[in-house]
Amino acid sequence: MNKITEVVPFLAPVQILILSVIVIPSFYVVWLSLHASSFGQSATFVGLQNYIKVLTDPAFLLALGNTVLIVIFAVHLELALGLGMALLFASGLPCRRVLLVAVLAPYAVSEVIAVAMWRFLFDPDVGPVTAMLTWLGLPMLDWSFEPSHALIMIGLLTIWLHLPFTFIILYAARLAIPKDLYEAARIDGAKPFDAFRRVTIPLLGPAIVVALLFRYIFAFRIFSEVWLMTQGGPARSTEVVAVYLYQEAFSFNAFGTAAATAWIMVLASLLLATGYVFLLRKQVAGNAH
C-alpha cells in the first residue's frame, strides 16, 4: 500500500481539522455529559443523571416542543413554497436568470441583519408590515409579548433565509427530468395534473427527501434567529434546544447538563438522517421494480 502513504499528506489537513475541532471535542462532550462539572471545579462521575435531569426539566421540554414546532411548521411550508416555485420556474418564465438571482438574494443575508429587518418590519408601533396588517383588518404579530407570535415570526424568518436552498435543490431536480417523459404522458392522454402526479412527483421524490433531510437537521439546530429575536424570552417561553444548551452552559455554568443536551441534539440529528436514508433506499428500490 505504497500509494496510501503517498497520499496521506493530501488528506491529513482536512482530517486533522475535523478530528481536532469536531470529532475529539464531541467525544469529550460525551465525557462531560456523564460528569457534574462547572468552571473551576473538578468533575465527578454521575452516570446518566445529567440526561435524566435534562429530559425531565420543564424548560427543556418546552424548548424541545418549540424546536419541533418550528421544524414542522417552517420546513414543510418551505418545501411547499420551494416546490411551487420550482414548478413555476420550470414551466417557462421570461428573464429566468434574473428572477433566479432575485430569489437567491436572501442567501447572502446574515441572520443578524435578517432579524434587524424583521424586527423593524413587524415592530408593533412603527413597523410597515404591522401597519399593513392593521389596514387589512388582520391581527398584528405581537411578537415581543406573545410567545406563539414570536415563534411564528421566527418560523417565517427561517423560511425567508433558507427558501433559496430548498428551491434550488428542487428546481435542479425538476430540470433533470427528461422532457420526453412529459411528451409520452401527453401522447398517452394524460392531463397536466396526471403528469404531475405520475411523472413529476415520483421523479422528484429523492430530491424532496434530500431537501427535507437537510432542512430538518439544520432547522433543528436553530440558534441565532431565536437568540437575536427574543433571547428565548419572555420568561424562557420561546427557547429552542440550542438556546437552552447555551443558557445551561454560558449563563448557568452547568456544563454537565449542557453537554447532555448537546448529545441529545447529535443523536436526534443522526436519527433523522438514518431514518431518511432508510426511506430513500426503500424508495429507490421501490422505483426499480
Place this chain on the structure above:
Amino acid sequence: MRTDKLAIGLGKTVAVAVILVWSLFPIAFLVLSSFKPGQDIFAVPPKLVFSPTVQHYVELWNGWGVFFSGLLNSTIITAGATIIAITTSTAAGYVYSRYSSRMLDASVMFLIIVRLIPPIVVTLPLFPIINAIGLNDTHIVLMVLYATFFVSLGTVLMRTFIDQIPRELDEAAQIDGAKRLTILRRVIVPLAAPGILAVAVFVVVFAWNEFLFAFIFTATKAKTAPLVISEMIGSIDGVDWGVLFAASTVQLIPVLLFVIFMNRYLVAGLTAGATKG
C-alpha cells in the same frame, strides 16, 4: 383556449410578483431606509420618494468606530477561512477522486456523518480549551472554526468536480515525471476552478455572516461586523434604526454583490452538495 392562456399568464405574473416582493422587499426596504432622513424612516405608508441623505452613515462613521474595526476583522477572518478551506479541501478532494480503497471510502462516509454534528456542540469543550491556551478573541480561532465546518462539504464537492476532469490528463503529466503536488497545482487546480469557486462562495458567505461562534469566541479585538450589528439591535437605550440600517447596508452589499456575481457557482455547489453528500 385563449382565455385559458390569458388566465395562466396572469396567474404566473401574480406569482412572480409575489415571489419578487417576498425575496427583495425586506432587502430593498433596509437599503432605502438607510438613506431616509430622520422621521421619514417611520412614515406610514413607507415613503418611496424622499430626499436621500447620508446622515446615518456619517453618524455611523463618527459614533461606531467599533463597527469599522468589525468589518476589518470580518474581512481578515473571511479571507483566512476561505484560504484554509479551499486549499485543504482541494487537496483531499483530489485524492478521493483519483484513488479508491476501503479506507478512503470509509473516511468519505466519516466526512458526511461529521456534518450532522451541530456547531454549538463543540463550543462546550472548545470554550475552556481556547481560553486556557490564550487564543480567545483572536482571528485565528474563527478562521479555523469556519474553515473546519466547511471542509467536509468542500472535500465532497471538490471530489465531484475533479471527477469530471479526465484522468488521462494527470496520467500524461505523471509519465512526464511530474510530482503529485505539481499535477495538482498545474493540471487539476486550473480545471477544477468552478468547484473551487463554489466552495469559496459557501465559505465566504458563512464566514462573513456567522453569528454563533463570533458571539462565543470573541470579545473586543476580533469582534466581527455581525456581532457589532447585533449589539446595535440589543442596545438598551433603544435602537437607533437609521444607524442600524446604515451599518446593515454596509455589511450586506459586498456579500450580496458577491452572491449575485457568483450565482452560477452557488447553484452548482448547492446542487452537487445536496446530491453527492
